[in-house]
Amino acid sequence: MHLYTFDAAPNPARLKMFMDYKGISIESTQIDLGKGEQLGETYRSIVPEATVPALVLDDGSVLCAVIAIVHYLEAQHPRKPLLGRTPEARAHILNWNHRLFGEVYGPIADAFRNTHPNYAKRALPGPANVEQLPELVARGKARLTQSFAMLDEALARTPFLAGEHFSFADIDLLAAIGFAKWGARLTPDDSLQHLHRWRAAAKAALNG
Numbered sequence: 001m002h003l004y005t006f007d008a009a010p011n012p013a014r015l016k017m018f019m020d021y022k023g024i025s026i027e028s029t030q031i032d033l034g035k036g037e038q039l040g041e042t043y044r045s046i047v048p049e050a051t052v053p054a055l056v057l058d059d060g061s062v063l064c065a066v067i068a069i070v071h072y073l074e075a076q077h078p079r080k081p082l083l084g085r086t087p088e089a090r091a092h093i094l095n096w097n098h099r100l101f102g103e104v105y106g107p108i109a110d111a112f113r114n115t116h117p118n119y120a121k122r123a124l125p126g127p128a129n130v131e132q133l134p135e136l137v138a139r140g141k142a143r144l145t146q147s148f149a150m151l152d153e154a155l156a157r158t159p160f161l162a163g164e165h166f167s168f169a170d171i172d173l174l175a176a177i178g179f180a181k182w183g184a185r186l187t188p189d190d191s192l193q194h195l196h197r198w199r200a201a202a203k204a205a206l207n208g
Contacts, residue, residue: 003028004046005053006038010105010179011066012053017171018070021206022080026055034118039127050127067097070168082168092162096169103147104176110140112183144186152192159201166205174202 003026005012019026031037031052038050047054047064054064055072063069074083084090113119114132124130151173155161161169177199180186188195 001026001058002056003053004031004043004056005029006031006033009033009052010108010175010183011051013178014066014172014175015053015069017175017206018082018168019073021082021171022073022077024073024077044127048127049125051125067094082166082171084162084167085165089163089165089167093167093169096162097172100169100172100176103150104144104173105179107140107143107147108176108180108184108186110136111144111186112140112179114140141184141186144180144184145189148188148192148195152188152195155194155198160198160205166202170198170202171206174199174206 003015005015005028007013007016007030018024031043033052037043038047038052044050046056047062049064051064053066053069054062055069056062057072063072071083074081082093084093113123114134114136119132121129121131123132151161158164160166161173177188188199190196
């Protein structure tokens with residue numbers, strides 16, 4: 001296997017936390033998004049989507065969605081499970097992964113990619129030219145503020161996002177909050193006590 005990634009970017013950050021927690025090491029190459037290396041012919045011949053991360057399997061096939069990569073690696077490395085111990089747990093984790101992608105990552109990406117000069121005419125991931133829409137910046141920030149409040153309410157009921165155990169859903173949210181800080185210039189309000197309590201517990205679990 002070979003992993004193409006860029007540790008500073010949010011999707012690679014999700015995968016890196018997953019791999020670090022489980023002690024997984026894979027030969028890898030950093031694709032510098034700041035230099036546009038993902039758009040070069042060499043990389044696009046491997047990953048036409050021009051996104052990172054991408055895991056090239058031993059049979060030559062490529063996985064370029066983080067959720068697919070972590071499911072594959074979890075099957076290969078079942079110790080310290082992050083995708084659930086029961087069908088119910090797996091369903092709740094996947095449900096949160098999906099919600100976070102739409103309700104948190106999407107708004108952050110809107111705020112970031114529609115204002116940053118490096119993404120002029122590249123407001124969506126991939127090789128296609130897509131014009132920035134500045135009006136999406138304010139909407140993205142407003143949606144993100146609402147999502148932080150929703151997460152605080154959900155975390156009033158459970159110690160971790162998908163239930164009693166630390167999971168990949170928590171890793172996804174940790175990465176999202178980090179992305180929001182520099183991508184959307186937003187952090188959870190101090191009043192969101194459950195979210196802040198969770199964040200401290202999730203960081204401890206990740207590093208413990």
